[in-house]
Amino acid sequence: MEHTRLVIIGAVASGTKTAAKARRENPGAEITLITEEADISYAACGTPYYISDIIKDSSSLIIKTPDYFQTMLNVQVLTEHRVESINSAEKDIVVRNLKTHYPVTLPYDRLVLAVGATPYVPPYEGVHYGNIFTLHNVSDAIKIKSLLGQRKVKNALIVGGGFIALEAAMTLITYGINTRLIIRRDHILSNFDKDIAILIQNHIKAKGVQILEEDEVKKFKADAEENVATVVTEKQTFSAEFVLLTTGTKPNIDLARKAGITIGSTGAIQVNNRLETNIPDIYAVGDCVETIHMITKKPVWIPLATTANKHGRIAGINICGGNDTFPGVLGTFVVRVFDWTVAKTGLSEKEAIKDGFVTESVIVPSHDKAHYYPGAKLIIVKLIAEKQSGLLLGAEIVGEGVVDKRIDVVSSALMGKTTIEQLSKYDLSYAPPYSTPMDPLITAANVLRKKLEGKIQSISPFTTKQKMERKEDFVLLDVRTKEEFDTGHIEGCCHLPLNVLKSKADTWDKKKEIITYCGVGLRAYQAYQILKNAGFENVKFMEGGLYSWPYTIKK
């Protein structure tokens, strides 16, 4: 093993991690790290925060330099070198120096593809104009920050509604720029359920971002300097001196495909759990490979830094003769959206249904810490379970309070195949500055458990709205106080405060369908109980209350 030649193509997260781990595993190996870029080991996830000036200096985003790898780890680093082909029969690669243009042939004993992904640029007319960007690496970020720093951009357009789009929207609003975001669908974050996505969307709109829903860019027009000036969409035309394209990324598979490496059903490189491709001694890691979703057991392509780092470690061990395996992903994900945190793990309800699960779910807002503790804030928890077994399938959690903690607990629970009942009895930490005696997750699990057991009848805001739109005959009953009602309510509702409900409701027709609602759901549930006990046969409470109502509120 001493003089094994290890060659790693790609030098961001997974590539550099592979090299560093391989060096620790095999002090004598000859390790070469090759990248087309000038920088290595940079924090791509930090770039939006650099642009928004939360991170002042672009050098902070460089985790390790080529010099560090060379002197401290004895890893040869070839920056601005492109690998043009892999000859797996001879076990060598052709590498071209992008400055001198000279090609060299480099032999390998083990080869690792850590070639990442590239932003997809849609073929819009005029997409080549100046000040139309993608955000992929530090040099993109420097260019964008420099442009925004000139304070000449008055109007901006973000194309796409994924998490980079949301981070970018937040940044542009910080710069005081009139910001539009255009999406083909009717909601952002296509991997989220619509009910939660619309809540986030409303929050972003409230922060000043205009969202152009169900619309698409047709073309860009430029000014005299060939910089973008105007955007024409299917529905409208407006000015924009800055455009960010966040219309997804594509795994970089050309090199692999040419070498005969199998591409999986997701379009990314296929590897086994040791991260080996179909060709002996060629591994692939990070954003260019597909992985297994631990719930569906199906291949998915979810390129994230967390996976890339774990991959690097595992590949580093395996290329040095060890044996480590990657179990797959849950797609756990968190993003800051203004003063909200937005997170997801496992399957959304629509993903679960698409995969054949019969689901039950619940939406429950709760305070993130003791409500009497200063700074306690609400979070909205959506839990998704398999109806028959009660097995937890996923969660989407959003809000101003502490969201990431709860999503990580759900992620951990998913690793252990947990039922909703088990989750409801988790021994989570509590002190007033940190949580509530019944953590928001436990509260949500308790409600969902009752739904699974058929003990309560609730309805989501989404389904309630559908019933309203179908003009179904039911009473939507606001049970909050007069003061709360007057600050805003759902149009068309009746109002009867909880404390007088029992006496008043006795005169009503017991067969009437009633849906109760309140601020966050607790009093609606109590009202539901009162009405059930009073003999009403067809009563439900609306989950999540007005706080989770994603539609307009009458003021």
Next chain:
Amino acid sequence: MEHTRLVIIGAVASGTKTAAKARRENPGAEITLITEEADISYAACGTPYYISDIIKDSSSLIIKTPDYFQTMLNVQVLTEHRVESINSAEKDIVVRNLKTHYPVTLPYDRLVLAVGATPYVPPYEGVHYGNIFTLHNVSDAIKIKSLLGQRKVKNALIVGGGFIALEAAMTLITYGINTRLIIRRDHILSNFDKDIAILIQNHIKAKGVQILEEDEVKKFKADAEENVATVVTEKQTFSAEFVLLTTGTKPNIDLARKAGITIGSTGAIQVNNRLETNIPDIYAVGDCVETIHMITKKPVWIPLATTANKHGRIAGINICGGNDTFPGVLGTFVVRVFDWTVAKTGLSEKEAIKDGFVTESVIVPSHDKAHYYPGAKLIIVKLIAEKQSGLLLGAEIVGEGVVDKRIDVVSSALMGKTTIEQLSKYDLSYAPPYSTPMDPLITAANVLRKKLEGKIQSISPFTTKQKMERKEDFVLLDVRTKEEFDTGHIEGCCHLPLNVLKSKADTWDKKKEIITYCGVGLRAYQAYQILKNAGFENVKFMEGGLYSWPYTIKK
């Protein structure tokens, strides 16, 4: 079921929760809630924050009033009533009104003991003097806050070193009071491992609290007004105008014992997983009962609000004819200690060893979020595993960064019987404001995994110190930069920066025992690798670095 008589004795967390849940389960039941106190449903855990004025108003600590229970839930509430006896043969209890002193006999169909625990007051001479307190309920808190608010207390003593002691110390320092804390042992938090406890202890000392270790109160002396003025301990005598006794609590078992209810080995009431005592139709919940530790499967008495709330829910279901069970606890626990968060779940290493486990553990400090993100702070993670199986047994996590999230993830992992290898591959959320691509837990799990596999040799600060005290023949090697070394280092160490280590070390005796250390452990590990590769046979790196070194540092 309609007219079942449900009687609940005790009305703080578990009692009120039982009543509220029972009402929802059985609208027709006759429910009576009895308490000796004037308040019900108060947030005992919030009292330290009320005293420190983070929570301004004591009424914030009252979650629900008797009036709420009576009018909204139709639960009869008898405050300031003492239950004097239970006659389980006749199924009735004798209740005395503490104001009128009249006793009444109250029949029950199902009885729930939610009688809580009482602070233990040691029989010190003079313990009855004024301004010597325990902190148990809102009225204690009001008295203490009123006293401290007069700003006459210059010197205070806290007796005990548990979490209430730490919260109280923080509060007293806020009031500018000269604060001593006296403990019988050499470290606070007796359920923590000493290495972590000492770190917390040092932090508290740095905040100005004097800790009187291995000392004990002998007597209190009073001033002319019979208020405490002087404390005499085994080792010293000093002034104190305020004393808080936090020397533990005792479960309230007298009533149960008299009624023939079995008391468990921990001294608390024994119940099965349905929370039933040995006597039919008598249940017990909350701080007065023992429960099962989910790792050791042995009875433990760990009175916490989280358990009390879950108990109330389960008992509420069961007394109404349902069937719910309590799985046990992990003792998950979090407390704010000045600007640190201190948390634990599962077994400490010493608890695991005491229970017969052969353990392996690791101490790893990491940044809680991307190190380049503003506000990133260190946390110290100690993970404990079973050596043979690699099963996770527990964690202690402390530091200025986000600790509670990680302890809840470990708690969740413990619920699912997770190995350290599995933990190292958890799909936890990442974005720069929330975490690192390799979460601190994953980093710690990776190091522990290598220890379990015998691939690395590390040593804890604690064991290093022991070796130094035994004057063993080894080199303690500081591999930080000259600048870092000059700001402080461990006395008696050698200094050789990492970047020159390789060239210099070649001349040394390869058989020499070397322990490397740095700031947090990463460079020490790299130095360890360099030395191993250079042929050194007996080299270890010190886990956690100087950041986790609980002893004096030479400046």
